[in-house]
Amino acid sequence: GAVVSQHPSRVICKSGTSVKIECRSLDFQATTMFWYRQFPKQSLMLMATSNEGSKATYEQGVEKDKFLINHASLTLSTLTVTSAHPEDSSFYICSARDLQRGEKLFFGSGTQLSVL
Amino acid sequence: GNSVTQMEGPVTLSEEAFLTINCTYTATGYPSLFWYVQYPGEGLQLLLKATKADDKGSNKGFEATYRKETTSFHLEKGSVQVSDSAVYFCALPGNSGNTPLVFGKGTRLSVIA
Numbered sequence: 001g002a003v004v005s006q007h008p009s010r011v012i013c014k015s016g017t018s019v020k021i022e023c024r025s026l027d028f029q030a031t032t033m034f035w036y037r038q039f040p041k042q043s044l045m046l047m048a049t050s051n052e053g054s055k056a057t058y059e060q061g062v063e064k065d066k067f068l069i070n071h072a073s074l075t076l077s078t079l080t081v082t083s084a085h086p087e088d089s090s091f092y093i094c095s096a097r098d099l100q101r102g103e104k105l106f107f108g109s110g111t112q113l114s115v116l
Numbered sequence: 117g118n119s120v121t122q123m124e125g126p127v128t129l130s131e132e133a134f135l136t137i138n139c140t141y142t143a144t145g146y147p148s149l150f151w152y153v154q155y156p157g158e159g160l161q162l163l164l165k166a167t168k169a170d171d172k173g174s175n176k177g178f179e180a181t182y183r184k185e186t187t188s189f190h191l192e193k194g195s196v197q198v199s200d201s202a203v204y205f206c207a208l209p210g211n212s213g214n215t216p217l218v219f220g221k222g223t224r225l226s227v228i229a
Contacts, residue, residue, distance in 0.1 A: 036219075044219040046210065093160070105217065107152075107160035 003027060004096050006108025013084055014116055021079045021111045023094035029074035030096035034105075035067075038091040047092075050077040084115045118143040122206045122220025129196055129227050137191040137223045139180075139206035149173075149182055149189040150217065152205040160205065163191075196227045 003026040013019050023033055031052045036044040048069050049057040056069035066088075068080040077096075081088055093110040123138040141149065151163040151173070164173035166182035166189065173180050178193045191204060206220040 044205070046218075095160070105162070 004094065004106045004108045006094055006111060008111060009109060010112045010114075012114045012116065015085050016083055019081045019084055019113060021081075021092055021094075021113075023077045023079070023096065023108050025075045025096045025098070025106070028096075028098045028100060030077075030098065031074060033071060033077040033094055033096045035069065035077075035079050036093045036095070038093065038110075044093065047079075052077075081113065084113070086115045089113055089115045118147065118208055118210055118218050120206050120208055120218060120220045123223055124221060126224040126226060129225070131198060131227055131229050132195045133227075135191070135193040135196045135200075135225065137204055137206075137225070139189045139191065139220060141187050141189065141206075141208055143187075143208055146184060147209045149180070150207040151178070151180055151189070151191050152207055152219070154203045154205070154222075156202070163204070196225070198227045198229055201225055201227045 005024045005026055007022045011019055033050040035047045037047050038044045046059050047062045047067060048059060050069045050071040052071045052074050058064045066082055068082060071077040091110050091112050093108055095105045095107045097105055120139060120141045129135060146169055148165055148167045150165045152160045153163040154160045163178055164175040164180060166173040169182050169184040171182045178191060180189050180191045182189055189206060203222045203224045205222045207217040210218045
């Protein structure tokens with residue numbers, strides 16, 4: 001079946017550094033990918049919708065200059081957390097829609113970010 | 117906007133016990149409803165869905181019935197196995213044009229032999 005690969009699965013970084021998370025659709029083209037964030041014991045919250053070849057659409061309250069999204073190809077979207085701070089520590093997960101399979105959503109395995 | 121409320125875990129059951137995970141929703145109209153499952157170390161995957169009222173979604177022995185009277189979509193399984201240990205998420209489409217999903221907080225299920 002379709003697979004979405006997310007990398008890295010876990011990252012620990014120092015405050016002030018930037019972290020890039022990759023989301024790849026391995027066997028289908030994804031014109032749209034979604035980035036979610038999950039705090040402990042909270043639901044997955046949509047951060048932004050990533051559209052191939054155009055600017056991402058951010059949800060209210062999400063800082064676009066802090067969470068940079070690039071969707072340069074039909075199989076890759078990246079989320080960069082710039083100048084990370086401890087409050088950015090969270091679980092980030094991406095999903096991609098496969099239009100050839102009834103717009104079914106497939107999810108990556110998530111990235112646990114810890115900012116020291 | 118659309119939202120979902122899911123019972124919080126963790127839930128610990130013995131093998132072959134009956135499972136119910138409650139989920140209620142608030143929505144405009146009658147959107148499709150979903151249950152997703154996340155096994156350890158893996159991504160979320162669709163477990164089952166129901167597209168209209170009174171529909172019953174089923175997969176791998178799990179069932180959930182779309183009940184508009186009670187705005188519920190409870191997940192049930194008659195006899196759980198150790199391999200069912202995972203986190204379960206109730207979800208429904210959001211209100212935006214691209215309809216990404218809105219998820220519940222997730223319920224962690226641990227099944228012990």
